[in-house]
Amino acid sequence: MENILIVDGMALLFRHFFATSLHGNFMKNSEGIPTNGVQGFVKHTLSAIKDTNADHVIVCWDMGAKTFRNDIDENYKAHRPAPQEELVPQFEMAQSVSKALGFLNIGVHHFEADDVIGTLAKRLDNNYHITVISGDRDLLQILDEHIEVWLIKKGFNIYNKYDTDRFKDEYQLDPIQLIDIKAFMGDTADGYPGVKGIGEKTALKLIQNYHSVRGVLQSIHELPKGQKNKINDARKALDISLQLAEIHTEVPLNIDEIVSHMPYIGDNNVLMDVCAEYELNSVYRFINTI
Secondary structure (H helix, E strand, O other): OEEEEEEEHHHHHHHHHHHHHOOOOOOOOOOOOOOHHHHHHHHHHHHHHHHHOOOEEEEEOOOOOOEHHHHHOOOOOOOOOOOOOOOHHHHHHHHHHHHHOOOEEEOOOEOOHHHHHHHHHHHHOOOEEEEEEEOOHHHHHHOEOOEEEEEEEEOOOEEEEEOHHHHHHHHOOOHHHHHHHHHHHOEOOOOEOOOOOOOHHHHHHHHHHHOOHHHHHHOHHHOOHHHHHHHHHOHHHHHHHHHHHOOOOOOOOOHHHHHHOOOOOOOHHHHHHHHHHHOOHHHHHHHOOO
16 A cells, blocks of 8 residues: 655645744745745655655645635634745745645645645545644544544654544544534634633543533533533534534545646655755755755
8 A cells, every 4th residue: 555645735834934934044045035934844744755655745735814614704713913924935935846846736725725635635545545744633533544643743753643543542532523622622723712611621521421512412411500501601602613623524626636646756866956946955955864
């Protein structure tokens, strides 16, 4: 069974941009365009190819600030600041570099990169072993027999690695039930409320006992008065949060076409040429260390 590495391009680009820009290290090219995020993205992806023994690489991207979740709740991610001006030109550059390196780039308007990742993983897992690289714990809900999720932890190759067995051992739940946990908890980073006063520990216990949001609501008379009141007061927010927490795994993608255009990993000559063309000096130096 061949290995596919699916990379959350946005997560890597943002992570490495902020890691270096914090010290003002933007690594500008001869045209004065910053490349720090792009170079970090490339180095991280190259390391992940080696660590996962990948045969193919797919990189998923957000395609604009608004998605179907904004139709559900206009406040979804609305509080997030605009990207720094030094990062803006690196979005297009990262995708160009990724394509030049032989990675398949996929983004779908009206959906987030997570939805594209989830759809690809679920549609391909019968024929491939999938490893997803991201910083988003929400993706743990897509874990399956042939799908692993490696959460970025430190540097280029230190991860919090999850498969279904680890998730079940840790949570005593199936991965898909993470959606119900997140519905109760909410997510301040994404801007949806959940149930005020219910955190991860309580949410986890509720789902372990009642299996789902629906199960909790059907047995709400069994809950302590405080919990019952909190949930009843937040019924609408709970319903919205349940919709927002779920990764959409039916994004309209032509999987047969994707598989037919999925290149194998290129050779080092291609990598050297791309480094030279885009002035990725940090990547060039990094190649000999992996």
